[in-house]
Amino acid sequence: MDTGFVDLDILLTRIRHPQSKLYFLDAVKAYKAGALRGALTSAWVALVYDLIAKYRELSAMGDAATTAFLQSWDNATVAGDIAKLLQLEGSILEDATANTQVVNRIAKTHLERLREDRHLCAHPAFSAEADLFEPSPELARLHLVNAVDLVLSQEPLQGKAIFDLYDVDVQSPGFPTAYERILDYVEQRYLARVRTQNVRNFGTVLAKSLLKGVPAHWDPLHRKIIPSLVAVRERAAPAWPDLTQAIIRLIDNLEPANRPRAIAFIAAFPDLWPQLQEPTRTALQATIDNAAPATLTDYRILAGVTLPQFRVALLALIAALDREHLVNAVASHPLADLWARAVEEYKGSGSWRRSEANFSDLITPFAGRLGRQQLDELLDAVIDNGQNWDAAETDTLLLALLRNATPADRPSHDARNRFYQHIRRTRRTDKYEDVIIFLQSDGWVLPPPEPPAEDDDLAGAETPDRPDDAPKHES
Structure with a gap:
């Protein structure tokens, strides 16, 4: 981005949180007045404040990682523990990247440079020279633009917490059971405020559950998990192509005991069938052709009856089932x-x-x-x-x-x-x-x-x- 053409007043309008906007306004005023060191110091203050505000939003949604950080932050604030607060402020970028994943790793690299330059501006001890570091107007402007682009204008997005939340939620009586309602629910609760990379990871976890039965306590919940994965395909479409490739690799390398699961999975996502390796398709077809009521233990194989290539054999299998089966x-x-x-x-x-x-x-x-x-x-x-x-x-x-x-x-x-x-x-x-x-x-x-x-x-x-x-x- 050519930051020289970015209007700082327009930049202010992109900031989500009202108080963050007020703090960042100090940075803009300082920049316009030529107080470049003050601009970077104020930008860092606005950035840290905005991350804390995002943590509070995510904590209210049940994010355990943000809650843990806030507990330390609030305890230190109540106790007036300045040393602890400084330590938490100094580690917040690392926490936001590694623990809560509010900030991605590329953004962290840019924001670390802002933190370093802010320290050079504010603390003589950080400079080996007799004079404080004086940023150039171009560098100061770049830091202001990065602070807004990478954090202040962004929604607070869930990171690893999505898996813990879903694990508890899908087992609860409050999780919807109707197909369309599951699509809407998963989109609004799990996809709308999650980074693309975490959406892909979330989809992979759902696919592994359906294909491999892990975690085991999700196995009886496949009627909820299938539409949850459909929601990823339909409501988070940019993540689906990469996720598809990961799923294809899972199916192509699946153990024989899990082939009935793969057949049920392909029935739910038939577009994946042509993308499977030929030996995989052969093995799945043979699994159905050789199925018999006497040896039937995994009834998910019957879901393949909706697919033309499996239908005749599975209709015959259904016709031969005794009452118990x-x-x-x-x-x-x-x-x-x-x-x-x-x-x-x-x-x-x-x-x-x-x-x-x-x-x-x-x-x-x-x-x-x-x-x-x-x-x-x-x-x-x-x-x-x-x-x-x-x-x-x-x-x-x-x-x-x-x-x-x-x-x-x-x-x-x-x-x-x-x-x-x-x-x-x-x-x-x-x-x-x-x-x-x-x-x-x-x-x-x-x-x-x-x-x-x-x-x-x-x-x-x-x-x-x-x-x-x-x-x-x-x-």
């Missing part, structure tokens, strides 16, 4: 391609207790993920099997699932009509009263009763009202 697969990730198997298993429930278990294990995990067609299929599955519609918990489980659906995804009126007519014929309207009331909440009107069929009385007799604790038929 199906339950485990749905628990791992309720993929859309598992729904048909799940609702079919539920539809065929052979007892009331098995019906309730099937609903809890195979249907409830899809809450909030089902569209109108799937909910129509579920209502039909309830009324097509007496073990389902007459099980004690079906009404409660069904109501909870319906409440998780958006209004646009609720069952069609035709499916509701079929459901209502069936429970009316079988005299179960009292049991499903809350479900019917909820289904009417968006304007659906109860259909008129259907004309009685010749065997209508028999239909009611097939499944008579009985207490829920009556002996259950098991098959």
Whole structure:
């Protein structure tokens, strides 16, 4: 930058913190008056004050490194410990670079020169000459511009603290679970105020978690971590190309045991597939082709069903799953391609207790993920099997699932009509009263009763009202 053309008054307008601006104004006034030593001294004061102000902002966001420095600073201030304050002031650039990463290493080099020249200006002991150091106007102006460009105009950006914050946050109940909300949350909390290099490091940590299962306590949280990494790709795009190369290297060098993880990862980031080495693609394809229900232990492999190159083999694998493996697969990730198997298993429930278990294990995990067609299929599955519609918990489980659906995804009126007519014929309207009331909440009107069929009385007799604790038929 040619600092000779920088208007110092305009430079003042770029300073974020009001008090820092006042202190830096002293430096500008001194410079214009020709007091160049005073200009550098005031610029250093403004710089240190602004770093402390940035530390306070980051500490309020939970940054442990800035909090530790401020505790020492504030304790020394209260105690009037001038020696300690001078020691902390002298080390603040190193702390801001190495510990809090508020300042990057290139900026630190320029700012160290300001600190050295300020010392030469203010302290005779720092000069071997009889006279104090007198900076040139060009050098003084360069230091003023650097102070604003590198610190005073910058947002306080998080450094290494981002990892500690995310580690605690992603395990907490306050971390969002909805996909789009995670994108917004991660952008606002972790990406908007973090340096580009730390964004890349953050993304690499997320990728390692998904691909290698480290740290281990993040492993059950992959449904939160995947959209967190998507947020890096979509909301911090300048960091993504370099991060992509690091991820490709991770996948190409992945241990065989982690290949199911890689398949799930590629399903979430399909654009990476063509960039993998050919032997890597071959190994992942063979992993899927050779998978069998009897040896299936990592159900993340099924996420690859969304990719054309894996779909046929994985659909065949899903079709061959027994109930135990199906339950485990749905628990791992309720993929859309598992729904048909799940609702079919539920539809065929052979007892009331098995019906309730099937609903809890195979249907409830899809809450909030089902569209109108799937909910129509579920209502039909309830009324097509007496073990389902007459099980004690079906009404409660069904109501909870319906409440998780958006209004646009609720069952069609035709499916509701079929459901209502069936429970009316079988005299179960009292049991499903809350479900019917909820289904009417968006304007659906109860259909008129259907004309009685010749065997209508028999239909009611097939499944008579009985207490829920009556002996259950098991098959």
